Amino acid sequence: MTITPDETRKxxxxxxxxxxxVEQMRDRLPGKFEITKEGIVHDMMAPGRPHEYTxxxxxxxxxxxxxxxxxAFMGTPDVEDEPEGIKRxxxxxxxxxxDMEGEGSFHPSTLIAAIEIVSRSNPDNDWVSKMRDYPLLGIPIYAIFDPRTGTGAVLSEIHPTPQGPRYATRKDFVYGEDVTIGEWTISTDGLPRYGQS
Structure with missing residues (x-):
């Protein structure tokens, strides 16, 4: 089922x-570009092998x-809510x-879950900014894997707060434990850590 964005929102x-x-810079500068409520986020370092392997x-x-x-799709395109002003x-x-059919960015309402591997160079983007943006976009589950510490969290159950929508439930895990994302449970055994050879 494809859900299209509300075209009446400006x-x-x-x-x-x-x-x-961002589109112009992607072709000229290395790294990853995203747009948040605060502006453009540029993670200057391209993801390394432990990040991509995870x-x-x-x-x-x-x-x-x-x-x-x-x-469980890796790659392009982005997830974008134009009226909200966010492209992740x-x-x-x-x-x-x-829901992958068609052209352009995915609308956030089509995602079942978003999963991030914490960047070595910009961890706040995953632990702070995306923890704020993903519930705002209505993405029901957000899972974070952190190769710096061998830990992570799965966030779910969006609820309103004075600061905007936030995840109400957070289940922390350490590498080596099984983790449940939505309806699916996987092992975290053998996930690489930064600095390990």
């Missing part, structure tokens, strides 16, 4: 300018437990295969 000129700038392991382990119609790029997106 897109700000400021957001359009930031999005155009994302790949998490994706493969999830997909072994999922029906064929659900994917989760490391792994749990999404129905049919």
């Amino acid at each position: 897109v700000s000129p400021q957001y359009r300018a930031m999005r155009d700038t 994302a790949g392991l998490v994706s493969r382990r999830l997909e072994k437990n999922m029906p064929d119609a659900i994917w 790029h989760p490391d792994v997106m749990v999404i129905a295969r049919e």
Whole structure:
């Protein structure tokens, strides 16, 4: 089932300018660009092998437990809510295969879960900014794997707060434990840590 964004919500000129700038910079500068309520986030270091290996392991382990119609997808495109002024790029997106059809960014309402592998160079982007943005976008589950510490958390159950929507439930885990993301449980055994050879 594809859910399209509400076309009646207006897109700000400021957001359009930031999005155009990000598109131009992606071809010229290394790293990862995203847009938040505060502006453009640039993680200057491209993800390293432990980061990408963790994302790949998490994706493969999830997909072994999922029906064929659900994917734990790595890669482009972004997740974007234009009227909200947010464009993010989760490391792994749990999404129905049919919602991947079409052109352009994914609308956040199509995601079952967003999964992030914490960046060595900008951990606050995953632990602070995305913890704020993902419930604002309505993404029902946010899982964080942190190779710096060998820990993580799964956040769910969005509820209103005076600061805006937030996740009400947080389940912390340490590497070596099983972790449940939505309906699927995977092992965290053998996930790489930064600084390990």
